[in-house]
Amino acid sequence: MVSLQAGTIALRGQRHFLRKGFLAGAACAVLALAGCQSTSNSILTPLDLAQGTSENIGSLTAVIQSNPRNPESYNVRGSAYGKAGRYREAMKDFDTAIQLDPNYYQAYANRALIQRYMKNDAAAVQDYSRAIQINPQYDAAYIGRGNVYRQAGRMDEALMDFNRAIQLDTTDGRAYHNRGLIYQARGQHKLAIEDFSAAISLQSSAPEPYNGRGISYAALGDYDNAFDDFNAAIGLNDNVAESWANQALVYEHRGDKKRAAASYARAVQLDPQYKPAKDGLSRTR
Numbered sequence: 001m002v003s004l005q006a007g008t009i010a011l012r013g014q015r016h017f018l019r020k021g022f023l024a025g026a027a028c029a030v031l032a033l034a035g036c037q038s039t040s041n042s043i044l045t046p047l048d049l050a051q052g053t054s055e056n057i058g059s060l061t062a063v064i065q066s067n068p069r070n071p072e073s074y075n076v077r078g079s080a081y082g083k084a085g086r087y088r089e090a091m092k093d094f095d096t097a098i099q100l101d102p103n104y105y106q107a108y109a110n111r112a113l114i115q116r117y118m119k120n121d122a123a124a125v126q127d128y129s130r131a132i133q134i135n136p137q138y139d140a141a142y143i144g145r146g147n148v149y150r151q152a153g154r155m156d157e158a159l160m161d162f163n164r165a166i167q168l169d170t171t172d173g174r175a176y177h178n179r180g181l182i183y184q185a186r187g188q189h190k191l192a193i194e195d196f197s198a199a200i201s202l203q204s205s206a207p208e209p210y211n212g213r214g215i216s217y218a219a220l221g222d223y224d225n226a227f228d229d230f231n232a233a234i235g236l237n238d239n240v241a242e243s244w245a246n247q248a249l250v251y252e253h254r255g256d257k258k259r260a261a262a263s264y265a266r267a268v269q270l271d272p273q274y275k276p277a278k279d280g281l282s283r284t285r
Helices: 054-066 071-083 087-100 105-117 121-134 139-151 155-167 173-185 189-202 208-219 223-236 241-253 257-270 275-284
Strands: 009-011 014-016
Touching (some): 054 071, 071 087, 071 105, 105 121, 105 139, 121 139, 139 155, 155 173, 173 208, 189 208, 223 241, 241 275, 257 275
Antiparallel strands (some): 009 014
């Protein structure tokens, strides 16, 4: 499944997010495996304000030209550049925002997100840590840094960051979702289910926590609830290969190879390189 991830594009007083998808769900080779775990690679979430269009970037540039000493304007335009995939320009704007205001913790977190896009994980951790140093109550930075740690296999450090965000009463479902992934990886499926459920309550339109919860249900032998969750994930977004492969695994477990093959085939159609779907289609064809 993929996080969530986690990072934010933030303004003072409120957060605005880059859209890349919450986190993608993943199926295991067979549902009977007790260690079955979803995977996650995405770190980005939706951007609500700066939409990255040429018109919007142009208007933001005009604002900066009228007041070149305002760090918030650079932060907003950096967000727009990030949305447009213009990462070097985004980095430059966040750098400028920080130069104008060295305590602008949202700009540090935003720059960390772009560092993740550019695969500069060490620099991302440094920026998230600086944001936390400036504002120890900033939940988004804990979630962002925790996801970097999790994907690097530093599970204890990741768990500490997600716990801290949750202790701060975050309303960001990624904290629960990513902590659920850690519990799932450790075989603590009941705890994982609780966290995926919390993530769903906060971000009910995202398919990924349904996929995650479904995998943990399946690992506990509760295939009916797993099936409901995988179907819910498909209902929210029927273009995610993992959801179809997960659904197919339940069909396969039930001995319905015809429906399993059809779902695996849909997953392969969506992602021809997705190995669990390719392997499942070979088994059920």
